[in-house]
Amino acid sequence: MSEAEVDARILALFRAGDGFVSGESLSRLLGVSRTAVWKHIKGLRAAGYEIAAVPAKGYRLVAAPSTLNKFEIAEGLETARIGRPLLCLKETESTNTVAFKMAEEGASEGTVVIAEGQTAGKGRLGRVWLSPPGVNLYCSVILRPPITPVAACQLTFLSAVAVARTIEKCTELTPQIKWPNDVLIAGKKVAGLLNEMNAETEKVNFVVLGIGVNVNVRVSQLGGTLRHPATSLLEEGGVEVDRLKFAKTLLAELDYLYGRFLAEGDAPIRAEWLERAPVRGHxxxxxxxxxxxxxxxxxxxxxxxxxxxxxxxxxxxxxxxxxxxxxx
The missing domain is CATH 2.30.30.100 (SH3 type barrels.)
Known part of the structure; x- marks a missing residue:
């Protein structure tokens, strides 16, 4: 097993039991030394997990971190492509920048990059996406669809529909989609999408789906330089949203919609986009x-x-x- 797989297995063993798990048991079940077990426990603690250790009893998981991390997101994630693999960062310049470089270096389709905060988040037309840490969702997904470059814009609609579906499943709010790449609540922007592509004349090498959702941020944290009114799920719903649940739901919706896109083309996605967009006929x-x-x-x-x-x-x-x- 890789180091990450050992960490994930340790967490799974903690959650499967109802008490302490001895170091000897962990060593035997994982096929690693007691010293290696201790090394992994230290690493998990450094990642924010609270793990109790009692002589003659072993270890027990007390609490998981509130940050988005690959172990918690991967737990129970049933997707065919999206989120396999998954990279979670405490902070980065832009998840799109990281994902684009990874894709150029051969990262597989479905790779997801998530960051707790961004120092230079990207918006459409070169604009900045303000990205305070610990309150929102900033993620980028690498896809390698067998389509022509002119058809790649269809994936923007797919992203918008996935975000709208996720908001409906995780809150009591009703989202709407604004052409070309915004998701609104009560006429105010709650999410933005930025897709970036590497392509040849008749072939898409890869597309990076960039998704930013204002989950639990307060509007006061976004500053006073916004071009359009902004909001968050917290501001509109009045309660904090579970970011872990939101992230996992979004990856599942992206996975479902992308699978349907590959099997049926863009027509179903476009039809649902139009149902959610108040623009037609206005x-x-x-x-x-x-x-x-x-x-x-x-x-x-x-x-x-x-x-x-x-x-x-x-x-x-x-x-x-x-x-x-x-x-x-």
Missing amino acids: KVSVSTGDRFFTGIARGIDSYGGLLVELPGGRVETVMSGDVALVDE
């Missing part, structure tokens, strides 16, 4: 940097473009920009 304003116009949103095409009907009937496809509903 008047919207569109800002693309050098242009600003209004029209009626008619849906999205298979490449992720927003279809906007202009006055006069011509339909324009918007591939990037900021879109907002217009009060009528």
